[in-house]
Amino acid sequence: MVQEIIHLIAKEFRLEMRRKHALGGILLYVISSVYIVYAGFFNIPKQSWNAIFWILMLFASINAVAKSFVQENSGSQLYLYQLAHPSAILIAKMIYNAGLLFLIGILTFVVLSTFTGDQVRDTGMFIGFLALAAIGFSICFTFTAAIASKSNSGTGLLAILSFPVVIPILMSLVKLSANALGLIMDSSYFTDILNLLAIDAMMLALTFLLFPYLWRD
Amino acid sequence: MKNMWWKLLGAALILYTLIGGMTIPLKPGLADIIPTAIKTGEKAEFLVIGYNTNFEQSEGLTAWLKADSIRSIEAIKVVPQSATELVATFLLPNDMPNANSFHPLTVVVNSKADGICVLPGQVALQKGVIDTLNTSQWSSIKSLHRKTDFNFPYRNILVETIRNIFYHVPLWFAMAMVFFIGVIYSILNLRNPLVKYDANAVAFTEIGVLLGVLGTITGAIWAKNTWGQYWSWDIKQNMSAIAIMVYLAYFVLRGSFDDREKSARISAVYNIFAFASLIPLLVIIPRMTESLHPGNGGNPGMGGEDLDHTMKYFLYPAFIGWTLLAVWMSNIRARFLILKDKMMLKFNQ
Missing domain, CATH: 2.60.40.10 (Immunoglobulins)
Structure with missing residues (x-):
């Protein structure tokens, strides 16, 4: 199982390397939207910086994850399900997406900070929250992408299905990152992290319970 | 007639709470x-x-x-x-x-x-000027008359809107119940894909959304009279709006399949996922942030001074009554969906 997962992650990585235009597209998306934000604001207040960062991150993430199930053709998926255990495929995609989303988060953070000045008071803490965000978004989006891929509507349906579900995670993250920005001084942010991890764990458990009913056609 | 008793009970309880909840006067x-x-x-x-x-x-x-x-x-x-x-x-x-x-x-x-x-x-x-002729002294309150009539409590700000508790809170309660029954049908459908399970899951979820919308509307009316605005972007209001969006996404998902069996299976998976995400939305997140809503952000919830024993005579029957009515409505809807499915099969042959 572990061997399978490692091979599957390597496969995802190799596929990504073959489609460099997809990564380039995300990079372009981040830079151009940051530029629009810069052109509109010039001086971003911290409160808005926090909101804008998470909005950019949300849309960049959904575009990145949409590749994983939605834009694959069903023939190759069927082939893959016969080669490997379906749960291993799901785990591999989640781990790979978490890594990808973390990189996108760092990228958005770096680009936004370059344009608008470094607004974060505690960078280490902020990067930690980015990692938490990557894990949460990855679990939520990978599973909803698996659902959306079963219909023919594609990426549009993915946004409809995942945005309401991801809001609890996003709300906790916005509150946590307000801490890292120095907007609020909340010494008990540890409970927020625990809340977030609890939501993650619940979604992860459900994902594994429900995925066996999902992949078969 | 044998299976009618609970439907009649539900209707009778709602009638009882409507009449009693609206006519019993407030305490002076x-x-x-x-x-x-x-x-x-x-x-x-x-x-x-x-x-x-x-x-x-x-x-x-x-x-x-x-x-x-x-x-x-x-x-x-x-x-x-x-x-x-x-x-x-x-x-x-x-x-x-x-x-x-x-x-x-x-x-x-x-x-x-x-x-x-x-x-x-x-x-x-x-602190004012000292009047040397004034011999008045602070003392404790003695011998108050108590009134034991059957009236609802008088609360400043709430006043007559206190009656809304018989409608707003039971509507949300019934919604949670109906969504839960819908999830059970979704689980049954995953274990054994039958038309009746799918029809019931859809029917219960539809009625749940209806109750959720009604709960939001009664809440907004209550908010207008107590918080000052229909919609004050309170966390509880936002989260309930998002919860309704989660379920609207469920109907969008159902509509995006041509294959009936596949639609039933995938939407059952999403229904279970959606119900689980409802718990952080309506229970965990509102407790973490400031809120005007009772029971959230450090405010007292039901109980204590706000829920007088006279109100319990109506609130608890209202919980049961609205839930029974919602189950009844869902039943009718499910039967309609099953019949519709049969008709479709007949015409296609």
Whole structure:
């Protein structure tokens, strides 16, 4: 199982390397939207910086994850399900997406900070929250992408299905990152992290319970 | 007729809560007092405005200004002007009730007919000039008449809107119940894909969304009267709107398949996922942030002073009544969906 997962992650990585235009597209998306934000604001207040960062991150993430199930053709998926255990495929995609989303988060953070000045008071803490965000978004989006891929509507349906579900995670993250920005001084942010991890764990458990009913056609 | 009893019970309970909840009057209470600022050592005359009171024909009408549990001052003269207005004259003691330079006073009006009427912390007491002829002293409140009639409690700000608790809260309760039953049908459908399971899951979820919308509307009306606006972007309001969006996404998902069996299976998976995400949305997140809604952000929830025992006689039946009605509605809808499915099969043959 572990061997399978490692091979599957390597496969995802190799596929990504073959489609460099997809990564380039995300990079372009981040830079151009940051530029629009810069052109509109010039001086971003911290409160808005926090909101804008998470909005950019949300849309960049959904575009990145949409590749994983939605834009694959069903023939190759069927082939893959016969080669490997379906749960291993799901785990591999989640781990790979978490890594990808973390990189996108760092990228958005770096680009936004370059344009608008470094607004974060505690960078280490902020990067930690980015990692938490990557894990949460990855679990939520990978599973909803698996659902959306079963219909023919594609990426549009993915946004409809995942945005309401991801809001609890996003709300906790916005509150946590307000801490890292120095907007609020909340010494008990540890409970927020625990809340977030609890939501993650619940979604992860459900994902594994429900995925066996999902992949078969 | 044998299986009708619970439907009749549901209808009867709702009728009971509608009639009782709307007609039983509130307890007498105090709506306002003028002036709202006084000084120690002075002789103050207040106009007290009551609600549902009967000041005119009250025997044993007394008024008090209460600083804390052992320091109060009785009115030297109470003159009723009308059923809802009285003028009370107080001779305030020279000393403040405690070391603070400012102290809020609670107005208490008591009579045999009205019982105890309270307006908490409405009058501000400040240090004034010492009057050496004034011998008035703080003392504790003695011998109040109590009223034991069957009335709903009077609460400032809430006033008559307190009745909304019989509709707003049970609607949300019934919604949670109906969504839960829908999830059970979704699980059954995953284990054994049958048309009746799928039809029931959809029907219960549809009725749940309807109840959720009604719960939001009754909440907005209540918010208009107590918080000041229909929609004040309170966390509880936002989260309930998002919860409804999660379920609307469920219907979008169902509509995006051509294959019936596949649609039933995938939407069952999403339904279970959506129900689980409802728990952080409606229960965890609102507790973490500031909220005006009772039970969230450190506010007291149901219970304590806000849920008088007289209200429980209507609130608990309302929970059962709305849930039964919602199950009944879902049943009819599910039967319709099953019949529709059969008809489709017949026509396609």
